[in-house]
Amino acid sequence: MNTTPSIDELLEGLIFALSDEILPYLNNEKSQATAVMMQSVIQEIRQLLPVFDAYVAKEHNEMTKVLRDVASLVGDIGSDASLRISERGATLGAVADVPVPENNDVNSAHRALGFALQDTLRDLDELQRKGFTVADDALDTVRSYLYPTFVRYASTVSIEGGMVGRG
């Protein structure tokens, strides 16, 4: 996967493009307002993305605990309402906690490893040009890792329709 530009940088690029390349050419207030709303929502996505999975997981685990805690407080009353609360505590409240993703800086480590593979390619080229045929096999080892990652990346980011703006 490309780690540069990041998803955040792509979204920032959309906000800039709306300001620089779209808004100056919109000639009615409704369109202008929509463009500014789009910028606002894109900014919302930028703020959500880094925390969304962690917050949802954390809230999931907190809600199950709330259902259990409430059931333990009122579940013994014996009314229909308390029975329903008790049942929720025993079912949904008993759902196991999900792991909360940590905000590790995997991107930097991923980037460093990618550059290490580039340096390895240059060194293998030197060995190949000196006649070490085993370097051909080593190159295939690198390429065997790279190919499925290229395919996955391309299929993840590609949109059909050719190249916009080129006839």
Place this chain on the structure above:
Amino acid sequence: MEKAISELLRKTLGNNYDIAIEGLSPIPGGFSRETFSCTALVTQGNTKEVLPLIIRKDPPEEVCILQTSRANEHELIESLRANTSVPVSRSYGYELDPSVFGSAAMVLERADGNGKTSQLFNGGPDADQAEEVMRHLCEVLVELHQADISVIDPRGILQDPREVGIRTSSWDEYMDSTFEYYLSTYDDIVYDPSSIILLDAYLTLRRKRPRPLRLSVVHGDFNPANFLYKNGKVSALIDWENSRIGDPREDLGWMTTMDILSNTHVMDYPKKEGGFISYYNKLTGWNVTKEEVDYFTLFGSANIGVPVQSAIYRRIAGEHREFMHLYLIQSSAPAIPSMAQLLGYPGSIPNETTGVSS
């Protein structure tokens, strides 16, 4: 800009013309230049003429995809008009002084014909013209490739137009110096290590060269968006800014790449001749093989990859904030697995005729 266009036309046509410019508006004209369309109403005495025009203007340097010269482009176009039957739009002139148009610019005749070449394919409205248009396109390319370099480029402006040290005294010199250029610039343009496929291509292509072929004037951006057609013929081959002296198979390879990215089928035509390469070989006798086209598909991608990667790098480094450069990352993504296949990556679709493996 209207005044600048009028004055440039007057320099070419003569001072005794009255010139009015109408309908000036920007148009999508590719990724590398700012392109405008307009009409000039030219009057001399009782004679009136309408000139449909295209203005190609340099974007700001930091945004520029290709750093090329409008003066060189003008000189080449006029040389092709004078010395070949390759259909090109007349260039009325150029202005390098940025105070006139805001940046270097040139004014060209707006050629007659349809530039939406995707309409020739996939059941489009002009699919019935595809056979004859592609036949003519191949003939036009052959004429360009067989043209005498010393006639087309007497001043040598196409030998090293990027001024990066390319040497064209022989095929081997050309290839050696081109790989020196690719590899020496790579570290300065790599914004993400996923660009490793380009590095692999540079190194592998340098190790595995095909047979030499005579150097030619190459178009340099021969792709489905760079010609217009009308009545079953190519009415203009356009966008000559990346033209240079090179291996003629580069144009075939680049068209192969862009055919895939553009979802067009230029290389499948003319079908009655067995496809574009088959007809090209029939006309030239050069017997270009599938393996050689594969090689130059990668070589051409590498050639255009350098300036494109460089422009994206400048965008990510914050030198400008134009959006197109981010879009280029997405739109070029399908080319990456294709390049890997041509390089013979393990796990890629088996291709017995591929000749560019490790």
